[in-house]
Amino acid sequence: MLKLVSENTGLAPRLLNTAIRYWAVYPADVDGEIAAADAAEEAAEQSWKRERDLLAG
Secondary structure (H helix, E strand, C coil), X not given: CHHHHHHHHCCCHHXXXXXXXXXXXXXXXXXXXXXXXXXXXXXXXXHHHHHHHHHHC
16 A cells, blocks of 8 residues: 555655655544645635636626
């Protein structure tokens, strides 16, 4: 599995292992960062949609 992720992302397997170990020790931190990124993405999409609608008239 890590080999496939490594090949598709270009990340070295050792970096993936480090990330997995970190997530195993600090799951709340990683999950919080993921949630924040998801919220930022959603806000950006909503902003883009409002801008598009305003420009469409």
